[in-house]
Amino acid sequence: MIHTRGLARRFRVRKEVVEAVRGLDIDVGEGELVAFLGPNGAGKSTSLRMLTTLLPPTAGTAVVAGCDVVADPAGTRRRIGYIGQGHGAGEQFVVRDELITQGRCYGMSGAESRTRAAELLDSLDLAEQAGRTAGTLSGGQRRRLDIALGLVHRPRLLFLDEPSTGLDPQNRANLWRHILRLRAESGTTIFLTTHYLEEADSMAERVMVIDHGRVIADDTPQQLKADLAGDVITLTTGTGPEAARAGGVAERFASGPAVTVEGTTVRARVRQGDAVLPELLRTLDGEGVKALTADLRRPTLDDVFLNLTGRSLREGDAEGAAA
Amino acid sequence: MNLVTATGIVFARQVRPELRSPLGLVLTMMEPLVFLVFFGPLLAGLPGVGAGSPWQWFVPGILVMLALFGASGAGYTMITELATGSFERMMVTPLNRAAIMIGHTMKHILILLAQAALIVLVVMPFGFRLHPAGVAAGLLLLVTLGVGLGSLSLALAIAARRQPALFWSVQQFALFPLLLLSGVLLPMENAPSWLAVAAQFNPLRYVVEATRSLFAGDLLHPSVPPGLLAAAAIAALGVVLGTLAMRRASL
CATH class of the missing domain: 3.40.50.300 (P-loop containing nucleotide triphosphate hydrolases)
Structure with missing residues (x-):
């Protein structure tokens, strides 16, 4: 067409x-x-x-x-x-x-x-x-x-x-x-x-x-x-050392170097987060790491744009430059 | 679809809102009568107006003035169409570009012809002598002029689409010198020589002279060919500039 x-x-x-x-x-x-x-x-x-x-x-x-x-x-x-x-x-x-x-x-x-x-x-x-x-x-x-x-x-x-x-x-x-x-x-x-x-x-x-x-x-x-942003899983644990161990486990599921640990919070960028999350939690249980909260965030097209250009589409929108 | 059908579609669209609320149309029709009643009587006995009824001299001039005012405002409707998006919508249809332009102008031409008929009817009892062939030829001349001025006005509207106020500034700036130097209101014979020379450069001056001769029934008067030429030149210039503006309107 x-x-x-x-x-x-x-x-x-x-x-x-x-x-x-x-x-x-x-x-x-x-x-x-x-x-x-x-x-x-x-x-x-x-x-x-x-x-x-x-x-x-x-x-x-x-x-x-x-x-x-x-x-x-x-x-x-x-x-x-x-x-x-x-x-x-x-x-x-x-x-x-x-x-x-x-x-x-x-x-x-x-x-x-x-x-x-x-x-x-x-x-x-x-x-x-x-x-x-x-x-x-x-x-x-x-x-x-x-x-x-x-x-x-x-x-x-x-x-x-x-x-x-x-x-x-x-x-x-x-x-x-x-x-x-x-x-x-x-x-x-x-x-x-x-x-x-x-x-x-x-x-x-x-x-x-x-x-x-x-x-x-x-x-x-x-x-x-999926290709340009990926899902983000966020876990919190009771203590810092536990979080470090959880981060190590999450590394096995993540795509690329995409795990960060800050205090008791672990963030992992993964593909198909909905499938990964239960599996990750079961593995953590098996290794005796207790996750207190678990959150899955699906990416938006804004994340895609951000990863492609380093800018957010929403920021550009707010500036309201002439079309 | 041929050019005539396409022009008719655009013209019919433009005319319908006028007919729906005819007050504007009625006031436009009355406008020339104001000049006839409040200005015409001042001309009686003035040198240069001619021996006969002053109407014989004044009516053709009034009609040229109406063509000038009406057609040069044709761009106004285009300005709103450009601003809202209905112009763009028409431009995406297969409609011929020249038809869009002429269709817009036609409304003003038709109003002009109706005004001419009304004026002639009104002045007939007051000593105006009707020469049907001459009047027909004169109106044809005015239609030519109107097409040219209308197209120029549309070209101006497209050129000024980003600052619509500019349209009126330019239109008014051009309008009054053209009017005053055309000998429509008062005979240019009474002008000081420098003014008479300036008037020589105004194409409308020749159209006015030719229209007067034609309305007097003198179809072969030496003023007729220059007037025809001037009107044809304005029309050609208008259609060329208008079509160019339409084509280059990168909106």
Whole structure:
């Protein structure tokens, strides 16, 4: 569905050259649900704009839904849906009218567009708002209208740029229910950008981590976490010497030099911590070391990002650099 | 999808909100009447206005002014579309780029034509002589001008998308010299020579002269070709700059 080779974009800001995206080689197959994860300014939106023909690349190639984005932008546009960061519907335009116009923009007849608009209004729970202007909708309703606008022509490939930014948790969950249902019903390939770790973790089947315009990791969230972070087991014992002995035992289970002992606390980085923990406790019992508490922490994608770049994704988020 | 259908889709979208709450439209329609009633009477007997009814001289000028004000504001709707994301949404559809531009401008052209019809109807009982062929040719000239000015306005809106206030500053800055040096409100014949020379460099000046000749029914008047040329040049420049702006809008 998406194949890029060396896709790059540089901007000239005053006299400085900014390399926003530096050589993207990605392949996304039919039906995948891929999240592009990275801090603000990592090149997520720039990449998405190139893939959706909104921005010409300065180098490289991209074939999207079977069309080259540079040689055949119109063909690409016909085959893809795009839901940007902003709101697609104009404030003073009537919800139903905007959906009908959108259908007409994709070459559907008036009657066809009206039928499709009614269908989408129903399926996205907007039927009651159909006669209102978009400016009067709530944040969640407006976002659902954006989604509806992107789906009018039943694209096989859907791009979403930060779809849930600015939504409260309830509306975010609601939005995802609609996206996942769409995918279950029509097998649409979905490519989205996000800087919400939990979103990428729980929703995407494949996560591409992007930083400074480059993809630095690309796998399932589970595999990324297992390969690049690992689980952490924390034990406490009654005394320091006991903790040292427990550390020695934990060494046998840990992956690499990943055990630290501080006072009565032992920390061990392991693979598949859920399986290791009971085994570790049994071994400690057998050797007469009494663990007082045992805790298992599964890694997050933030740990993955931290291990890859030495920076936390959350810190970058707080700085709020321009996208 | 051909260019006409595509333009029609964009145009219909732009017009619908206006028709839904027509108050703005009504006020826009009334605007030229204010000039006719409160300014027109001051022209009677003024040298340079011509021997006949002053309406014969004033109405074409008013229409050029309306084209200037209406079309140069076309970018305003684009500014909001750029800010919210609906422009981007249109740009991802297969819709032709030129159609998006012309469709936006068409709304203002249609308003201009409606205003022209209203003005002519109002001044007819007061000595305005209607030359249908001339008026038709004159309106065609104004539509050409409007397409050009509207496209320039959209190009300006895209160029100023990161600081929308700049759009109005530039628009106003350009608007008044163009208006005052065009001879729309008062005859340039009464101008001191330096002002008359400055007016020679204003393309609108030629459009105004040509529109006056056409509305007087004089289709072969020597002022007509320069006016046509000026309007066509503005239109060509506008469409080229507008299309370039659309294509290069790396949003």
